[in-house]
Amino acid sequence: MPLEDLPEPYLDRGMFFADGVYEVLRSYEGKLFALDPHMQRFSQSLAAIDIQGIDVEEVRRRVIDAYAQSGIAEAKVYFHATRGRSARNMTDTPGLKPSFFMTITELEDCSQEKDQGISVWGHPDWRWKKCHIKSLNLLANVLARRDAQRRGCSEAILFNEEEGLITEGSASSFFALLPGAGAGLTLRTSPLVANILPSVTRTYILRAANNVGLTVVENSLTCAEAAHAQELFIAMTTQDIVPVVRFEGTRIGDGRPGRLTQQLMREFRQFVG
Amino acid sequence: MPLEDLPEPYLDRGMFFADGVYEVLRSYEGKLFALDPHMQRFSQSLAAIDIQGIDVEEVRRRVIDAYAQSGIAEAKVYFHATRGRSARNMTDTPGLKPSFFMTITELEDCSQEKDQGISVWGHPDWRWKKCHIKSLNLLANVLARRDAQRRGCSEAILFNEEEGLITEGSASSFFALLPGAGAGLTLRTSPLVANILPSVTRTYILRAANNVGLTVVENSLTCAEAAHAQELFIAMTTQDIVPVVRFEGTRIGDGRPGRLTQQLMREFRQFVG
Numbered sequence: 438m439p440l441e442d443l444p445e446p447y448l449d450r451g452m453f454f455a456d457g458v459y460e461v462l463r464s465y466e467g468k469l470f471a472l473d474p475h476m477q478r479f480s481q482s483l484a485a486i487d488i489q490g491i492d493v494e495e496v497r498r499r500v501i502d503a504y505a506q507s508g509i510a511e512a513k514v515y516f517h518a519t520r521g522r523s524a525r526n527m528t529d530t531p532g533l534k535p536s537f538f539m540t541i542t543e544l545e546d547c548s549q550e551k552d553q554g555i556s557v558w559g560h561p562d563w564r565w566k567k568c569h570i571k572s573l574n575l576l577a578n579v580l581a582r583r584d585a586q587r588r589g590c591s592e593a594i595l596f597n598e599e600e601g602l603i604t605e606g607s608a609s610s611f612f613a614l615l616p617g618a619g620a621g622l623t624l625r626t627s628p629l630v631a632n633i634l635p636s637v638t639r640t641y642i643l644r645a646a647n648n649v650g651l652t653v654v655e656n657s658l659t660c661a662e663a664a665h666a667q668e669l670f671i672a673m674t675t676q677d678i679v680p681v682v683r684f685e686g687t688r689i690g691d692g693r694p695g696r697l698t699q700q701l702m703r704e705f706r707q708f709v710g
Numbered sequence: 711m712p713l714e715d716l717p718e719p720y721l722d723r724g725m726f727f728a729d730g731v732y733e734v735l736r737s738y739e740g741k742l743f744a745l746d747p748h749m750q751r752f753s754q755s756l757a758a759i760d761i762q763g764i765d766v767e768e769v770r771r772r773v774i775d776a777y778a779q780s781g782i783a784e785a786k787v788y789f790h791a792t793r794g795r796s797a798r799n800m801t802d803t804p805g806l807k808p809s810f811f812m813t814i815t816e817l818e819d820c821s822q823e824k825d826q827g828i829s830v831w832g833h834p835d836w837r838w839k840k841c842h843i844k845s846l847n848l849l850a851n852v853l854a855r856r857d858a859q860r861r862g863c864s865e866a867i868l869f870n871e872e873e874g875l876i877t878e879g880s881a882s883s884f885f886a887l888l889p890g891a892g893a894g895l896t897l898r899t900s901p902l903v904a905n906i907l908p909s910v911t912r913t914y915i916l917r918a919a920n921n922v923g924l925t926v927v928e929n930s931l932t933c934a935e936a937a938h939a940q941e942l943f944i945a946m947t948t949q950d951i952v953p954v955v956r957f958e959g960t961r962i963g964d965g966r967p968g969r970l971t972q973q974l975m976r977e978f979r980q981f982v983g
Contacts, residue, residue, distance in 0.1 A: 440815065445717075446717065446719040446720050446722075447811060451725050452719065452722065452725045452790075452846070453790075453848070454848040454849060454851070454852045455728035455846055455847055455848055455849045456848070456849055486852075515798055517726075520852075524815060525813065527848070527855050528855060528864075529855075529859065540797070542797060563839040563840050564838055564839075565837055565849065565850045566834075566837075566850070567850070572849050573726065573849070574728055574847050575726070575727040575728055575729070575800070576759065576845050576846070577839070578800060579729050579793075579800060580759060582801060583802060591801075607800065
């Protein structure tokens with residue numbers, strides 16, 4: 438058929454070049470959570486790859502309206518914007534109109550993962566160098582996640598090949614509880630640098646840690662350190678905190694969600710009430 | 711509207727995650743060029759990201775049939791395969807059927823670029839670490855190309871930030887003619903390593919170089935070396951050899967396509983006759 442008769446998304450630059458950015462947010466009990474920081478990050482992502490012509494305020498209104506219409510108590514809201522649609526040409530076609538796409542779906546039940554904890558496996562971080570931008574350029578994440586799945590794990594924990602330092606999970610932030618300078622445990626996670634996504638959930642976890650009196654150290658750790666941590670967990674928008682009970686086959690603590698991890702989970706619930 | 715009523719490509723993993731691979735080939739004067747090596751590379755790309763269920767022989771037949779039906783003498787054939795379609799979930803949904811998409815379009819006229827040469831500009835190589843796979847994960851390429859465009863250049867030449875060594879163009883291979891060990895010039899280009907696409911056109915250029923008695927050195931060069939080369943050119947499927955006459959504003963040679971570059975262009979024409 439002629440190109441011009443193709444249904445629109447076939448010629449989307451999101452498909453041809455991963456030339457777009459996205460957000461995922463969720464609701465708790467009928468209320469959207471952390472809409473503002475998600476919209477702010479979306480705005481930053483658009484600016485970072487210079488997609489113009491998206492009215493972020495209008496997107497915000499659409500999210501609120503569509504969510505209200507959905508009637509879903511525990512929903513996942515996904516949306517992306519791409520640079521637009523045209524016959525495939527890496528060089529920009531002038532005058533392209535960005536395209537926008539949103540879905541609202543019921544969140545999958547993850548109570549088992551949260552109650553019992555999950556297993557994770559390390560994988561070299563093959564991603565591009567601008568992972569602070571929440572873009573559609575996610576093939577390296579997919580390949581790492583597939584590798585973890587093959588090993589019976591729920592998530593891949595990425596580490597850079599040069600130094601062996603953990604950056605983050607394929608679709609999550611990564612946290613460890615380790616002995617610190619003082620008597621108790623400290624919460625370790627990677628600092629926010631160019632290859633780390635500024636996770637919205639991470640912000641709330643650091644706040645929760647502060648609330649329960651935990652010292653936070655933003656300093657990357659190796660897989661070997663992670664495997665010997667007292668407690669581990671990952672965090673992402675859709676499931677907030679998920680305890681990790683095995684790292685590359687090594688049992689963490691007594692193989693059940695850690696005490697401080699559970700305390701942070703309870704503390705996190707305060708924010709979403 | 712309900713997810714299940716969405717037109718198919720909206721839920722494609724190619725769009726959500728750049729989870730697919732592609733090929734571009736062309737015809738010269740009514741004949742497809744280098745179909746076999748393109749099909750072989752497509753097969754390798756599919757294997758590299760473990761997309762199963764695409765019959766490459768069937769794709770080959772579709773390309774031949776669709777090209778014959780198109781009746782276009784100088785055509786660009788683009789096709790991609792993705793892991794399939796489902797509601798967005800980075801973890802693989804079992805039983806997905808890969809999706810396939812192809813377009814055949816008239817090649818744009820590039821005689822001016824080939825006759826007069828083009829300007830290029832260097833850009834840090836922000837791509838992922840597996841660029842030997844011809845995947846849809848191309849946002850870094852797009853951003854580099856856009857930067858070059860803003861500088862009035864036709865192509866971005868990528869260099870790794872650690873060592874400043876040129877890898878390749880955003881959608882091309884990169885070649886320089888430089889003084890060698892002996893009397894004449896040698897042809898320099900990057901060796902094929904993990905972050906370089908095994909360009910089909912490159913193979914033909916190395917053969918053409920051999921035919922005209924040029925020594926080829928597969929050894930990366932810096933932007934400073936490139937700016938002081940006797941001759942430069944880029945190569946890609948759609949336009950084969952395109953002379954480069956400016957590198958980051960510095961005139962190459964006398965600012966016109968180099969003598970050896972033109973000789974290689976003539977030699978290349980022998981392959982496509």
